[in-house]
Structure formats: C-alpha cells, structure tokens
Amino acid sequence: MGFKPLHDRVVVSRFSEETKTAGGIILPDTVQEKPSEGTIVAVGNGIRGEDGSITPLDVKKGDHVLFGKFGGTEIKVDGEELMILRESDILGIIEKPKKKSK
Numbered sequence: 001m002g003f004k005p006l007h008d009r010v011v012v013s014r015f016s017e018e019t020k021t022a023g024g025i026i027l028p029d030t031v032q033e034k035p036s037e038g039t040i041v042a043v044g045n046g047i048r049g050e051d052g053s054i055t056p057l058d059v060k061k062g063d064h065v066l067f068g069k070f071g072g073t074e075i076k077v078d079g080e081e082l083m084i085l086r087e088s089d090i091l092g093i094i095e096k097p098k099k100k101s102k
Helices: none
Strands: 009-014 037-043 064-067 073-077 080-086 090-093
Antiparallel strands (some): 009 080, 073 080
C-alpha cells in the first residue's frame, strides 16, 4: 500500500456490506448502511507527548476493530476504499473467541 498514516491515525479496510437481509430481500446500494467494522491495514507511529516522547498505539496491523459510523475520512488508495481514523475514534478491538480444549 502506498500510504502511511501519521501520529495516532490508522488506516482501516471496512468489511464488505451485506446485500441481502436475513429474510432474503436484496438491498439496493442507496439503503445499505456502511459497516462500522473493519481490519486495520496500517498504523501511525504513535502520539507525541509534551516532552517529545512517543507513546505507541494500542492497536496494530491486522486487528479487527469496531468504530463509529460517522468518524474518519474515506480515501481510495490503489483502487481500494479505505478509512483514516484517529485511534480515539476506534471503539474497541473485536477478539476472536478462543477454541475450547477438550
């Protein structure tokens, strides 16, 4: 990817939208809500403190995250639609359930 976010910003690739409802009704593009989940593609270096030190971000590349519907900026890089968010716009990391051992 030809884009590197700065400071406390991250680049997120949204998950694809559902085009059918659970009942099988096909939704046109005009009524589909954009998903508020995605995978982090790139992260900035971190937040610079008043003393000049850099605090690394809590999220990392590959994390599955949940973010607000109205935050961030949509961009297109290499033909792929991405979002730039501040780390504070991310509501949380969605962790995969651990497999139960027998």
